[in-house]
Amino acid sequence: MEKHESLCGDISGERCGLKRVLDIIGGKWKIMILCVIDREGTIRYGELKRKVFGITNTMLANSLKEMEDDGLVKRVQYMEMPVRVEYSLTEKAMSIVPILLELKRWGEENLK
C-alpha cells in the first residue's frame, strides 16, 4: 500500500488540526446550526431555533457564542425595537462547507 501523509501523528494532542476541527464543529448541535445557517444564508435567532429541531435556548445561545468566538458565525444586532439579531457564516466557515459536502457524499455512498 502506498503510504499517504499521516492522518494524525498526534491526534491526542491539542495541536492536531483534525482534533481542533472536531472540537469546534463536532457534536450534533453545532453541525446542525452550521448546516441551517449555510442553507438560509442569513437567519434570525428565533427562526434558527425553530429550524434546529429540538435544541434548547441555552444550548443554542451557548453554541452560537462559541461559534462566534471561533470565527465561524457572524452576529449582527440591529438597534430596533424589539431588537433584531441576525446570524450568518463567516468566510472561514464557508470554506469548510465543500469539505463537509464531500463527507456527506461519502456517507451517502458508503453507509446505506
Add this chain to the structure above:
Amino acid sequence: MEKHESLCGDISGERCGLKRVLDIIGGKWKIMILCVIDREGTIRYGELKRKVFGITNTMLANSLKEMEDDGLVKRVQYMEMPVRVEYSLTEKAMSIVPILLELKRWGEENLK
C-alpha cells in the same frame, strides 16, 4: 453569493449522509482509533490500546466492535496461544481518509 449544493436538507433526519458519517466516526475515541490504525496499517489489540492514550478496555472493545459492524475495521484472529488479534482498516475506511486529511489541513490553516 453563488449557491452550492445544500449541505444538509435534513440533517436532523437519519437519512442525512453527513449525520451518518458523524455518527460512525464522530466522537473522540473512534477518530483516534481510525487515525492510529491508519498510521500503523495493521495493529494488535494491546498496541492499539497503548497508542490510543487514555482509552479504557471497555471503550476500546466497544468502539472496535461498532467500527467492525459499520464496515470500517477488519478484525483477524490467529489461532495461536496466546490468541493474537490484529486490526486494520477496510477499503471503505481507507476511502474516507483523504477527506479527513482535508479537514485536518483546513484546521491547521484556519484554527491557530
